[in-house]
Amino acid sequence: MDNKLIITCAITGAETTKAMQPALPVTPEEIAAGTLEAYEAGASVLHLHVRKDDGTPTQDVAVFQKAIELIRAKCDIVIETTTGGAAWMTPEERLQPVTLKPEMASLDCGTVNFGDEYIVNTLPIMRQFANAMRDNGVRPTLECFDLGHVYASHILIKEGLLEEPYHYGLVLNVPGAAKYEVDVLEFLVRKLPKGAFWTGMGIGGKANLDCLYGAIALGGNIRVGFEDNIYYSKGRLAKSNAELVERAARIAKDCGRELARPEDVRAMLKLRKHA
Numbered sequence: 524m525d526n527k528l529i530i531t532c533a534i535t536g537a538e539t540t541k542a543m544q545p546a547l548p549v550t551p552e553e554i555a556a557g558t559l560e561a562y563e564a565g566a567s568v569l570h571l572h573v574r575k576d577d578g579t580p581t582q583d584v585a586v587f588q589k590a591i592e593l594i595r596a597k598c599d600i601v602i603e604t605t606t607g608g609a610a611w612m613t614p615e616e617r618l619q620p621v622t623l624k625p626e627m628a629s630l631d632c633g634t635v636n637f638g639d640e641y642i643v644n645t646l647p648i649m650r651q652f653a654n655a656m657r658d659n660g661v662r663p664t665l666e667c668f669d670l671g672h673v674y675a676s677h678i679l680i681k682e683g684l685l686e687e688p689y690h691y692g693l694v695l696n697v698p699g700a701a702k703y704e705v706d707v708l709e710f711l712v713r714k715l716p717k718g719a720f721w722t723g724m725g726i727g728g729k730a731n732l733d734c735l736y737g738a739i740a741l742g743g744n745i746r747v748g749f750e751d752n753i754y755y756s757k758g759r760l761a762k763s764n765a766e767l768v769e770r771a772a773r774i775a776k777d778c779g780r781e782l783a784r785p786e787d788v789r790a791m792l793k794l795r796k797h798a
């Protein structure tokens with residue numbers, strides 16, 4: 524079972540706009556419809572950001588709740604809410620969706636450049652997030668954008684703030700942080716705790732596809748979707764999130780990896796099932 528491959532779809536994100544990608548799901552209704560398509564194409568985890576009506580990112584619990592209810596009415600995909608939010612948000616604001624007790628949530632493991640912006644994650648902020656996730660029964664995805672973030676996660680583990688099995692998101696190619704290169708990915712993977720699950724997340728069209736192949740080759744899991752990449756190939760926008768999931772599923776199967784379905788993810792990552 525542990526060799527099954529988890530495809531996460533990050534369908535909206537905080538930075539992508541409809542001007543960049545007309546098929547971007549923005550409203551809770553669009554997000555639910557896009558999630559169902561991605562699920563049917565082979566995604567078993569949804570990485571969820573939500574937006575206000577005008578398209579700006581929000582961590583408003585009511586909007587998350589509405590999106591989650593609409594998604595739950597359509598399929599049983601595992602839902603991972605973001606706590607990264609957007610670059611200008613306070614930690615308290617970013618943490619809000621965790622109170623909805625999603626099965627998973629992202630936990631950024633360090634301060635990182637985000638192009639010309641930056642997201643602050645000090646160790647005290649990370650401890651606050653890890654505690655809130657533990658109290659709410661939420662499995663963190665430990666997002667690491669650089670080597671130091673992996674070592675920061677080791678500190679949280681040593682302090683007893685994280686419970687096994689660990690799941691890492693190795694986010695590569697954010698401008699100003701570590702690039703995607705196969706040896707960089709391989710090195711980061713070697714520094715993870717023994718037995719940890721991990722998902723390769725390449726940002727940008729070329730890095731996303733390269734990281735997909737790299738992660739499959741190294742036995743990891745993969746993430747696609749408009750948060751990370753809006754293109755199907757150079758200069759050709761993807762028609763939908765599902766089109767990217769379909770390709771990822773096809774490549775995984777060609778490489779002999781069976782796709783995990785949501786019930787497999789729940790067993791592999793020992794998720795606490797929420798209503």
Ligand code: ZN
Binds near residue numbers: 533536537605629750
């Ligand atoms: Zn995100």
